[in-house]
Amino acid sequence: xxxxxxxxxxxxxxxxxxxxxxxxxxxxxxxxxxxxxxxxxxxxxxxxxxxxxxxxxxxxxxxxxxxxxxxxxxxxxxxxxxxxxxxxxxxxxxxxxxxxxxxxxxxxxxxxxxxxxxxxxxxxxxxxxxxxxxxxxxxxxxxxxxxxxxxxxxxxxxxxxxxxxxxxxxxxxxxxxxxxxxxxxxxxxxxxxxxxxxxxxxxxxxxxxxxxxxxxxxxxxxxxxxxxxxxxxxxxxxxxxxxxxxxxxxxxxxxxxxxxxxxxxxxxxxxxxxxxxxxxxxxxxxxxxxxxxxxxxxxxxxxxxxxxxxxxxxxxxxxxxxxxxxxxxxxxxxxxxxxxxxxxxxxxxxxxxxxxxxxxxxxxxxxxxxxxxxxxxxxxxxxxxxxxxxxxxxxxxxxxxxxxxxxxxxxxxxxxxxxxxxxxxxxxxxxxxxxxxxxxxxxxxxxxxxxxxxxxxxxxxxxxxxxxxxxxxxxxxxxxxxxxxxxxxxxxxxxxxxxxxxxxxxxxxxxxxxxxxxxxxxxxxxxxxxxxxxxxxxxxxxxxxxxxxxxxxxxxxxxxxxxxxxxxxxxxxxxxxxxxxxxxxxxxxxxxxxxxxxxxxxxxxxxxxxxxxxxxxxxxxxxxxxxxxxxxxxxxxxxxxxxxxxxxxxxxxxxxxxxxxxxxxxxxxxxxxxxxxxxxxxx
Amino acid sequence: xxxxxxxxxxxxxxxxxxxxxxxxxxxxxxxxxxxxxxxxxxxxxxxxxxxxxxxxxxxxxxxxxxxxxxxxxxxxxxxxxxxxxxxxxxxxxxxxxxxxxxxxxxxxxxxxxxxxxxxxxxxxxxxxxxxxxxxxxxxxxxxxxxxxxxxxxxxxxxxxxxxxx
Numbered sequence: 001x002x003x004x005x006x007x008x009x010x011x012x013x014x015x016x017x018x019x020x021x022x023x024x025x026x027x028x029x030x031x032x033x034x035x036x037x038x039x040x041x042x043x044x045x046x047x048x049x050x051x052x053x054x055x056x057x058x059x060x061x062x063x064x065x066x067x068x069x070x071x072x073x074x075x076x077x078x079x080x081x082x083x084x085x086x087x088x089x090x091x092x093x094x095x096x097x098x099x100x101x102x103x104x105x106x107x108x109x110x111x112x113x114x115x116x117x118x119x120x121x122x123x124x125x126x127x128x129x130x131x132x133x134x135x136x137x138x139x140x141x142x143x144x145x146x147x148x149x150x151x152x153x154x155x156x157x158x159x160x161x162x163x164x165x166x167x168x169x170x171x172x173x174x175x176x177x178x179x180x181x182x183x184x185x186x187x188x189x190x191x192x193x194x195x196x197x198x199x200x201x202x203x204x205x206x207x208x209x210x211x212x213x214x215x216x217x218x219x220x221x222x223x224x225x226x227x228x229x230x231x232x233x234x235x236x237x238x239x240x241x242x243x244x245x246x247x248x249x250x251x252x253x254x255x256x257x258x259x260x261x262x263x264x265x266x267x268x269x270x271x272x273x274x275x276x277x278x279x280x281x282x283x284x285x286x287x288x289x290x291x292x293x294x295x296x297x298x299x300x301x302x303x304x305x306x307x308x309x310x311x312x313x314x315x316x317x318x319x320x321x322x323x324x325x326x327x328x329x330x331x332x333x334x335x336x337x338x339x340x341x342x343x344x345x346x347x348x349x350x351x352x353x354x355x356x357x358x359x360x361x362x363x364x365x366x367x368x369x370x371x372x373x374x375x376x377x378x379x380x381x382x383x384x385x386x387x388x389x390x391x392x393x394x395x396x397x398x399x400x401x402x403x404x405x406x407x408x409x410x411x412x413x414x415x416x417x418x419x420x421x422x423x424x425x426x427x428x429x430x431x432x433x434x435x436x437x438x439x440x441x442x443x444x445x446x447x448x449x450x451x452x453x454x455x456x457x458x459x460x461x462x463x464x465x466x467x468x469x470x471x472x473x474x475x476x477x478x479x480x481x482x483x484x485x486x487x488x489x490x491x492x493x494x495x496x497x498x499x500x501x502x503x504x505x506x507x508x509x510x511x512x513x514x515x516x517x518x519x520x521x522x523x524x525x526x527x528x529x530x531x532x533x534x535x536x537x538x539x540x541x542x543x544x545x546x547x548x549x550x551x552x553x554x555x556x557x558x559x560x561x562x563x564x565x566x567x568x569x570x571x572x573x574x575x576x577x578x579x580x581x582x583x584x585x586x587x588x589x590x591x592x593x594x595x596x597x598x599x600x601x602x603x604x605x606x607x608x609x610x611x612x613x614x615x616x617x618x619x620x621x622x623x624x625x626x627x628x629x630x631x632x633x634x635x636x637x638x639x640x641x642x643x644x645x646x647x648x649x650x651x652x653x654x655x656x657x658x659x660x661x662x663x664x665x666x667x668x669x670x671x672x673x674x675x676x677x678x679x680x681x682x683x
Numbered sequence: 684x685x686x687x688x689x690x691x692x693x694x695x696x697x698x699x700x701x702x703x704x705x706x707x708x709x710x711x712x713x714x715x716x717x718x719x720x721x722x723x724x725x726x727x728x729x730x731x732x733x734x735x736x737x738x739x740x741x742x743x744x745x746x747x748x749x750x751x752x753x754x755x756x757x758x759x760x761x762x763x764x765x766x767x768x769x770x771x772x773x774x775x776x777x778x779x780x781x782x783x784x785x786x787x788x789x790x791x792x793x794x795x796x797x798x799x800x801x802x803x804x805x806x807x808x809x810x811x812x813x814x815x816x817x818x819x820x821x822x823x824x825x826x827x828x829x830x831x832x833x834x835x836x837x838x839x840x841x842x843x844x845x846x847x848x
Contacts, residue, residue: 030731030774033731033734034774037719038719074766076763099770123774124715
């Protein structure tokens with residue numbers, strides 16, 4: 001891939017922001033169309049898609065194809081925040097969030113996930129005229145990074161030749177840096193790290209591959225999260241071409257991530273405690289507690305530590321610590337198993353002993369230290385077999401760690417469920433339960449994969465899942481919403497495979513309604529197109545037939561004909577070569593037919609509803625409804641939504657979703673169909 | 684005569700629009716939509732509005748299907764539909780519909796099924812009203828265009844007449 005310079009240089013350097021390349025993602029076709037038109041009005045290049053998956057695919061295909069991404073928050077196939085994180089991690093593009101909901105909590109969520117702006121629908125053109133600032137801002141930061149790294153690289157080469165001490169005319173910092181780098185350069189082994197190809201060292205972005213991230217995490221672990229400063233991490237990592245700035249920004253993201261999972265972890269610890277987990281196994285987690293570093297690792301920030309303090313009794317702390325610890329450790333893919341499952345597996349191996357407390361299988365703890373050791377071993381091996389993961393990098397690492405939190409512990413796995421929660425605390429509760437069961441399932445799947453003897457564990461796990469069945473079904477419902485599929489890239493098959501199996505039946509039905517709203521549009525579009533192609537003359541015939549059909553179909557045909565009307569008017573224009581109003585009027589002639597029948601349909605279908613009312617009655621009702629709405633407004637405002645402040649770890653769920661999706665490859669576009677569900681008649 | 688009808692139709696349209704604004708059925712977002720309509724997208728408003736109708740009916744159906752179920756408990760799913768409905772309605776400028784959505788959401792947050800049902804009724808009503816009014820608006824618009832277009836042949840006729848021997 002050619003090293004393209006910073007994107008701005010490509011097209012529009014002199015006329016910026018004209019030609020800004022925007023990718024717009026929104027499942028709502030109206031908003032998408034509107035957004036597209038507004039952006040075109042601002043003279044941007046717009047690409048639209050209603051599927052987050054497609055958006056990711058496009059972004060991954062060519063990282064330099066877009067300058068900016070605008071994404072809706074609520075989308076059926078992938079949560080907007082997840083997409084946001086992925087784009088930020090993989091492509092480092094500015095992302096603007098968009099939502100009908102301007103709740104400050106959501107806005108905050110956007111900010112914590114790295115959005116550079118949050119717009120509330122309806123979007124006005126004035127707001128869109130300014131979005132280019134985010135691109136410039138990011139570009140400037142990147143170019144600063146790039147320059148420094150370029151300097152460092154040059155000085156590396158120089159020092160390599162001359163063996164001289166730093167002094168390549170750089171600042172002190174880089175001077176010291178170079179000296180150390182010189183030593184490390186002698187190894188100059190790259191471990192097949194895609195991102196460190198010397199030819200691409202001038203590239204503005206560092207791609208955080210699994211390998212790189214593994215080193216990063218190892219370095220952080222070694223230093224201790226409290227003491228992990230970018231420079232020292234960089235030194236420990238021993239990677240060519242990586243700058244302190246790269247490490248610093250990555251560290252920042254990593255810290256955010258840890259903070260998120262640990263605060264989720266504290267919540268989950270609550271849940272677990274509530275579920276009355278047995279105490280004795282906790283004591284066995286002692287060996288972990290002894291590892292002082294891990295304690296700090298578990299609490300990356302003050303926040304997490306504070307959160308953990310209530311749980312210092314018994315083995316709870318150890319319990320909390322270990323998942324986090326294990327997370328960090330298990331970011332290394334073991335060479336044992338297939339790369340995709342690797343991260344999953346080690347984690348699971350680690351997690352099993354921890355999960356077993358819920359199920360009383362003490363013997364399994366013996367597996368624990370060995371799995372730890374195994375992990376250490378595996379840390380040294382690099383699974384270069386992970387081939388196609390160029391773009392995955394961080395997200396993968398994060399998802400990996402999340403994977404085992406999901407599978408292994410009650411603690412971690414809530415994150416995926418948390419993702420599913422757009423709404424009420426009620427669901428949260430249900431979800432937390434699911435966490436455990438999900439963990440159980442995950443363990444089960446991992447069992448198949450690993451060489452650990454986990455029969456008893458599985459039994460235990462199943463036991464735990466039984467415990468949680470009442471909750472799990474409900475959470476089944478919840479999960480599909482956000483966890484619906486996405487990117488095979490992040491798939492970790494066995495884990496989600498089992499999950500999928502267990503959830504699929506219950507959740508399939510629930511999947512569909514959500515899917516329907518998006519997938520429905522597609523089949524409908526197709527049929528619309530077909531109608532268009534069918535005859536234009538057929539228009540009138542269609543219309544006359546509509547009154548005899550049911551309302552829904554009528555509504556469909558209505559749109560059909562209106563669409564075909566446009567099509568017909570288009571075709572008329574070239575035929576006539578005539579004055580466009582004339583052709584349009586001909587097309588719209590049938591439009592009038594449509595509308596008349598449409599109105600007719602309306603009046604029929606809406607039965608007891610408005611249509612038959614007198615105008616003044618309408619007005620009265622309208623004012624009444626307005627008053628009511630206002631009243632409800634008032635009701636709504638003082639009420640606190642009381643959402644549990646959840647740290648939302650989209651990456652785990654994302655990963656789970658992917659795996660799930662892989663398993664459930666084609667979620668069939670359920671042909672919900674326009675059945676005779678009459679509007680207003682169902683009362 | 685034709686010219687008069689064009690003007691009359693335009694006046695009708697403006698009057699209807701003014702009424703809708705006054706009633707709060709539409710707000711200035713609708714005006715933004717109209718401003719986006721130009722030579723490059725001459726049917727922009729009606730296209731968008733038609734998509735809106737299609738989507739909204741789907742959403743309303745879904746909402747009703749959810750709510751009539753006696754064992755309904757999936758407020759979250761309902762919230763998803765509702766959110767989309769709210770987003771599209773506000774993008775169109777359908778102010779009253781959006782306000783009802785807000786109330787609906789409040790009832791949904793309280794897990795108040797009866798309240799949600801009431802809100803749904805209201806929503807359906809408001810939506811119907813909006814749809815009718817917008818149909819009316821488009822109809823007037825098209826008649827106006829028709830009326831304006833019919834002028835041309837008459838003029839050409841005048842031109843041609845002298846040429847015919």
